Amino acid sequence: xxxxxxxxxxxxxxxxxxxxxxxxxxxxxxxxxxxxxxxxxxxxxxxxxxxxxxxxxxxxxxxxxxxxxxxxxxxxxxxxxxxxxxxxxxxxxxxxxxxxxxxxxxxxxxxxxxxxxxxxxxxxxxxxxxxxxxxxxxxxxxxxxxxxxxxxxxxxxxxxxxx
Amino acid sequence: xxxxxxxxxxxxxxxxxxxxxxxxxxxxxxxxxxxxxxxxxxxxxxxxxxxxxxxxxxxxxxxxxxxxxxxxxxxxxxxxxxxxxxxxxxxxxxxxxxxxxxxxxxxxxxxxxxxxxxxxxxxxxxxxxxxxxxxxxxxxxxxxxxxxxxxxxxxxxxxxxxxxxxxxxxxxxxxxxxxxxxxxxxxxxxxxxxxxxxxxxxxxxxxxxxxxxxxxxxxxxxxxxxxxxxxxxxxxxxxxxxxxxxxxxxxxxxxxxxxxxxxxxxxxxxxxxxxxxxxxxxxxxxxxxxxxxxxxxxxxxxxxxxxxxxxxxxxxxxxxxxxxxxxxxxxxxxxxxxxxxxxxxxxxxxxxxxxxxxxxxxxxxxxxxxxxxxxxxxxxxxxxxxxxxxxxxxxxxxxxxxxxxxxxxxxxxxxxxxxxxxxxxxxxxxxxxxxxxxxxxxxxxxxxxxxxxxxxxxxxxxxxxxxxxxx
Numbered sequence: 245x246x247x248x249x250x251x252x253x254x255x256x257x258x259x260x261x262x263x264x265x266x267x268x269x270x271x272x273x274x275x276x277x278x279x280x281x282x283x284x285x286x287x288x289x290x291x292x293x294x295x296x297x298x299x300x301x302x303x304x305x306x307x308x309x310x311x312x313x314x315x316x317x318x319x320x321x322x323x324x325x326x327x328x329x330x331x332x333x334x335x336x337x338x339x340x341x342x343x344x345x346x347x348x349x350x351x352x353x354x355x356x357x358x359x360x361x362x363x364x365x366x367x368x369x370x371x372x373x374x375x376x377x378x379x380x381x382x383x384x385x386x387x388x389x390x391x392x393x394x395x396x397x398x399x400x401x402x403x404x405x406x407x
Numbered sequence: 408x409x410x411x412x413x414x415x416x417x418x419x420x421x422x423x424x425x426x427x428x429x430x431x432x433x434x435x436x437x438x439x440x441x442x443x444x445x446x447x448x449x450x451x452x453x454x455x456x457x458x459x460x461x462x463x464x465x466x467x468x469x470x471x472x473x474x475x476x477x478x479x480x481x482x483x484x485x486x487x488x489x490x491x492x493x494x495x496x497x498x499x500x501x502x503x504x505x506x507x508x509x510x511x512x513x514x515x516x517x518x519x520x521x522x523x524x525x526x527x528x529x530x531x532x533x534x535x536x537x538x539x540x541x542x543x544x545x546x547x548x549x550x551x552x553x554x555x556x557x558x559x560x561x562x563x564x565x566x567x568x569x570x571x572x573x574x575x576x577x578x579x580x581x582x583x584x585x586x587x588x589x590x591x592x593x594x595x596x597x598x599x600x601x602x603x604x605x606x607x608x609x610x611x612x613x614x615x616x617x618x619x620x621x622x623x624x625x626x627x628x629x630x631x632x633x634x635x636x637x638x639x640x641x642x643x644x645x646x647x648x649x650x651x652x653x654x655x656x657x658x659x660x661x662x663x664x665x666x667x668x669x670x671x672x673x674x675x676x677x678x679x680x681x682x683x684x685x686x687x688x689x690x691x692x693x694x695x696x697x698x699x700x701x702x703x704x705x706x707x708x709x710x711x712x713x714x715x716x717x718x719x720x721x722x723x724x725x726x727x728x729x730x731x732x733x734x735x736x737x738x739x740x741x742x743x744x745x746x747x748x749x750x751x752x753x754x755x756x757x758x759x760x761x762x763x764x765x766x767x768x769x770x771x772x773x774x775x776x777x778x779x780x781x782x783x784x785x786x787x788x789x790x791x792x793x794x795x796x797x798x799x800x801x802x803x804x805x806x807x808x809x810x811x812x813x814x815x816x817x818x819x820x821x822x823x824x825x826x827x828x829x830x831x832x833x834x835x836x837x838x839x840x841x842x843x844x845x846x847x848x849x850x851x852x853x854x855x856x857x858x859x860x861x862x863x864x865x866x867x868x869x870x871x872x873x874x875x876x877x878x
Contacts, residue, residue, distance in 0.1 A: 270618035277624055281527055282580075321616065330615040336640030337678055340586055342535040 246325040250367065254375040255312045256319040261383055262308060263320035264329055265301030268356070269294045271331055275352075282339065289349045293331070296353075300390060307382065329360030329387070346401060354394045361387035410845075414838050417668040424609070424663045426654070435651045435664060438515060438629075444499035451475065452501045454798055456565055461799050462558025468790045468813075470558040471798035476565075477555045479791060482784045484595075485776040490669070493602035494595050497648040502568050503584050506576025507633065517629055525577040530587055537682035540593030541689055545731060547590045548693050549724045551701075552713035581633045585648060597686045598773050599644035600672035600766070601835075606638070606647055606654070609663045614639035622653040622662065629655035638662060643672035645683075673766045673839050676846055684765035685736065691768050691868065692731035694775035698875040700727075702782055739765070742864040750857035752848050763847045764861045767840040771865055774832020775872055778825035782876070785821050789814040822877045829876075833869045837862050 249257060272294035279287040321328075331352050338344045364384035368377050409415045426432040434440055458471035467473035488496045508514050510523040553560040568589070575584040585592050608614055622638040625631035629652045632638055636646055638653035639661075653662045700708045700723070711719035743761045750760075789811060796809035803809065817824075844858035 267616065267618055271620075274618060274620050274624065278620070282529055327612045327615045332615055332640075333637055334640060335677075336637045336642055337646055338637065339635040340535065340646050341678060342530070342532045 246323055248325045249328070250370065252319060252324070254373075254379045255308070255315050255317055257376065257379050258304065258308050258311065258383070259317040259319050260321055260324050261328075262301050262304045263322075264324075264360075265297050265304060267321045268297040268329060268331060269301065272297060272353075275331070275333065275349075278339075283344070285346050286344060286349045289346055293349075293353050296390075296393070300386070304386070307386075311379075326363070328363055329356050331356040347398065347405075350394055350398045350401065354391060354398065357387050357390040357394060361391060410842075410850075413668045413670055414834065419668055419671060419674065422607075422665040422667050424665050426662075426664045431664075432654070432660070435654045436628075438517075438655070440651060441498045442515060445501055445504055448499045449501040449504065452565070456562055458794075458798050459558045459560075459562025459565065462562075464557050464559060465800060467556040467558060468787065469793060469797075469800055471794045472558050472561045472565075473555065474787075474791050474794045476561055478783055478787055482780045484591075485773070485780045486784075489595055489598045490601060490773055490777070491603050492649075493599040493604045493644045494647060494649045495604070496595060497585065497592070498650060500585075502565075502589070503572040503576065503582060505569065506573045506584065507582070509573065510576050510581070511630065517625070517627060519627070523580070525579075527580050528578055530579050530583050534587055536587075536680065537593050537596070537686050539587055540590060541682065541685050543588065544590040544593055545689060545693070545728060548697075549720075549727065551697070552709075552720075552723075556713070581635050582648065586634065586646060593686050594690050596645040597683055597690070598769060599647075600675075601670045601769050601773055602644055603666055603669050605644055605665050605667055605671070606649060606651070607641055607663060607665060608639045609661050611639070613659050613661050617659065619658075621656040621658055626656050626658070628658075629653075631656070642677055643675045645672070645678075670770060670835060670839055673769055674842055674846065676763075679762050679766065681762060684762050685732070687765045687768040687772060688736045688739065689731050691772040691775060692735040693727075694772065694779055695735075695868075695872060695875065696727050696730060697779060698775075698782075698872065703875060704878070739768075739861075739864055742860040745860040746844075746857040749859065750848050750853045752853055752857070755848060760847055760857065763843045764840065764858075767836050767843055767861060767865065768868075770835035770839060771829075771832045771868060774828045774835075777832075778828040778872070778876060781821050781824045781828070785817050785824075786815045788816060825876045826873060829869050829872055833865060836865045840865065 249260070252260065272290045276287045276290035276294065279290065332355075333344075333352060335341075335343060361384050364380045364387060367380040368384065371377050371380065411419050413419060426435060455472040455475055459473075462470040462472060467477075484496055510525055511518055512524050547554075547564070550560065550564075554564050555561075571588065572584040575588065576582075614620075617639075619626070620637075620639065621628070621631075623631050632653060633650055634646055634648045638647075638657075641647060651664075654664070699705075700712045703709075707719075708723070710716075711723035714720040740761060743764050744757060746764075747755070747757050747760050790813060792808040792811040796806045796811075797803045798805075840858045840861050841854065844854035844861075848854040848857050
């Protein structure tokens with residue numbers, strides 16, 4: 245049965261966060277598949293985002309091992325009620341009106357990371373458990389780092405487009 | 408009127424899901440829906456094409472093709488399918504069928520891998536809108552005098568459409584023909600925003616977390632959306648061809664068919680553009696021109712449209728195109744500008760106001776076509792009984808109705824039906840004008856002042872159409 249993230253223990257939150265990154269890998273791979281044969285540049289961007297999410301997942305796995313060692317956990321993203329960091333293509337008619345540009349694809353990822361960072365930050369203010377608070381802060385910090393990476397890519401792309 | 412209510416009665420967000428009934432859901436998840444309807448229609452269109460071919464230049468009122476297409480199909484489309492069932496005609500339209508079967512290399516069932524046969528090219532970006540459909544629809548109406556009266560002209564039109572659909576499906580991805588070229592698709596798309604049925608996702612959170620989006624890329628249960636939509640992000644009916652492929656492919660059964668308040672999508676402030684505005688002008692304008700030409704008091708206009716002389720036909724083309732593409736939009740711009748001046752809202756552009764308010768014409772345009780359809784159906788509907796029994800004018804009498812005489816029905820009541828349709832359409836249009844005004848200018852007096860001239864335009868248009876109908 246799905247539970248709100250606030251009901252999870254610290255190690256369960258971090259374990260779910262690992263699976264969220266894996267889920268996002270699959271979602272970006274799916275977006276890349278959607279754009280295959282349609283727009284090579286955007287397909288490549290989503291493939292890179294999928295690879296980035298895989299790296300995020302591996303980094304969170306390393307964090308889990310440091311904090312909790314070999315502690316077993318079966319909680320995944322499927323067990324969490326909340327929608328966290330899900331990258332969403334908002335425009336249902338994107339292929340019909342041919343309205344997606346590379347910058348829009350990057351913004352999909354940026355919005356997902358921003359939502360995640362905001363979500364974890366909000367949780368730090370809602371919990372009184374110091375261990376949970378620490379985990380949420382750490383996750384918020386990780387997502388802020390992801391945000392910064394994507395913002396740098398966006399800036400790089402926009403400068404290249406202007407120049 | 409109460410805000411957030413259509414005509415002050417129906418909540419804008421009211422929905423009734425019909426697919427919550429397991430048997431109903433099972434019908435739409437079956438691959439026989441819509442294949443069974445398509446096969447039936449394919450048979451009908453084969454007879455239509457044959458009747459058109461064999462009918463040649465004979466009288467249209469005794470021809471199966473003319474009667475079924477321009478009386479039965481057109482009337483059912485405008486009076487029932489579009490206003491109530493959105494793009495349900497597209498569900499069963501046989502015209503792009505051969506192209507789609509060629510793409511899929513399958514008639515029934517799902518081909519693993521889903522790689523479509525053909526060049527799968529991307530449609531040109533500059534044409535990824537309704538403009539081409541606007542031009543093609545208008546061009547088709549230039550030939551109304553021929554295609555609705557000469558069977559071979561209907562045959563040529565249908566054959567051209569089928570061939571175009573096949574060729575385009577071998578070059579471009581999926582339903583490119585239906586999305587960007589089909590003359591019927593454009594107005595169905597715009598008017599479907601008024602329809603009382605929709606296909607929508609039930610719980611967006613399920614889709615947000617869903618990794619594989621089978622509704623877009625396809626799976627063992629079905630093909631990815633042939634209309635190139637992201638079904639899980641569908642917010643308006645404009646481009647949804649009601650193929651129900653997404654109901655089949657959704658692994659979470661998260662797609663639904665809902666009955667809803669009329670006009671709900673007219674208030675969706677997404678993807679509005681001048682191409683759709685012009686579609687609204689064309690539909691209202693063509694209805695007015697058709698009334699004027701076909702049912703009006705000046706026989707010379709009918710002669711022009713029927714191409715009695717080349718000079719006359721060219722005059723009709725110029726008048727028709729000029730009115731629909733330039734004059735009517737210019738008049739509407741004048742009224743919108745007046746409202747914009749009254750509103751005194753410097754942060755809102757006239758273009759935004761013009762585009763947003765253009766959607767208020769949809770209910771009135773639809774009502775005008777319903778009223779026009781009464782004028783076709785009631786005087787001429789009895790011919791259908793004859794052609795059902797003798798589709799090729801070969802002296803058959805399949806159902807014993809071949810000698811049924813021409814019998815106009817309820818023609819004395821017709822003006823009242825037309826008036827009622829127009830007044831109901833006007834009522835909806837006025838209601839949506841104010842709602843669109845609030846969307847554009849915010850709540851309060853500003854929206855009311857901005858909306859008043861547009862309401863004036865709609866009322867004036869209704870008076871003109873009423874005068875055309877009943878003299």
